Structures are given as C-alpha cells and as structure tokens.
Amino acid sequence: MKKLLITGFEPFGGEKINPSWEAVKLLPDEIGDFLLSKIEVPVVFGKTAETVIEKASEINPDAIICVGQAGGRNFVTPEMVAINLRFASISDNEGNQPKDIPCIEGCENALFSTLPVRKMAEAVSAEGIPCSVSYSAGTYVCNDLLYHVLEHYKNTETKACFIHVPFIPEQTEDKPSLPLATIAKALEIAIESI
Ligand code: PCA
Secondary structure, three states: OEEEEEEEEOOOOOOOOOHHHHHHHHOOOEEOOEEEEEEEEOOOOOHHHHHHHHHHHHHOOOEEEEEEEOOOOOOEEEEOEEEOOEEOOOOOOOOOOOEEEOOOOOOOOEEEOOOOHHHHHHHHHHOOOOEOOEOOOOOOHHHHHHHHHHHHOOOOOOEEEEEEEOEOHHHOOOOOEOOHHHHHHHHHHHHHOO
C-alpha cells in the first residue's frame, strides 16, 4: 500500500476545537490505496512545519495532506498554491505575530501543490459536498506549513497539498459551517480520488 501522512491542527484563536484535527481523527486507517498516518500539529510558525517534516522523514510517505480550519469559508477548499509570505493578524499559539516576512528567505515567491487538487475538488463536489479549489491559503500558519512542505519535497516523489475546512456548527451561530461528518467524508473522497 501507499503511505499518506495526514495532519490536522490544534485549536487556535480562542476556539476550543479545531475541525481539521477532529475530521482527520474520524478517518479510517485505510482509504483507497493509502495507509494513513495521522498527527495533530501545533499552530506555531516554524514549529508546525518542523513537526510535519520530522514525522514525514520517519515514515517516508508517498503523499502528505495537511488540513486546517478556515473559519468563515462555506466550502471545503483544497489549496492550489502557497506563497512565501508570513503575515499574522493574530498571534500564533506561542505569541509570534510576523508581519510581512518570508516563510523561507531567498526561496521562490510561490509554490504550487503537487497533489491533483482540481481532481480532488471535483470528486468531492460530485458527491454533493460544497468544495472548490482555493487560490489563497492565506498568510498565516497554514500557508506557512504548505510552503515549507512543498519546498522540502520539491522535485521528489512525495506529493503534497493542503485542504482548508469550514467551521463546524458547534463553533458558530452566524458563520458558515459544515457538519464534522461531512468534512470527514470530503477528506475521504478527496483521498480516494488521488
Ligand atoms: N488554520 C490556520 C492555522 C491553523 C488552522 O487550522 C490557518 O488557516 O492558517
């Protein structure tokens, strides 16, 4: 079987849960051709990427999918691109708040995801779950993680992408949300479609 490392985040920004990790936890250990390794990662610039790359170095996965919360979005959104920019409008979980500095000094301005995000989004929406490709993963820890992973595995056989997921109903009264089971199903369909 092929190996997939899939990550979700700890809560941040005053939230009690993060639907990304809650959904990853619900996934079966095998999906399609993939055997899954799941880890929860911190919301800390730099440390997040180190945690993921360290785990990936141990298991040598064929694919890495990082999942994060995008509160306010109403779709599951596979990310097409990561940009080489950190700008935090709120502190991360260790108090860092970078403003307009590169994720990695001297590296390219942007890197494209190397997993087929278009195909993944089409497969998920074909099953009736709101899902579309996003062209901005933001400038916070999620974008930073995707940028580092894509840079680290550039020109290798390890392919990667990021999937942002909405709030779940338990987190919000007035913002868009999707049930946790629907988010987990979307991830499962996306993985099956690779
Ligand atoms: N979402 C944040 C970081 C952690 C998470 O779940 C982001 O979109 O950058």
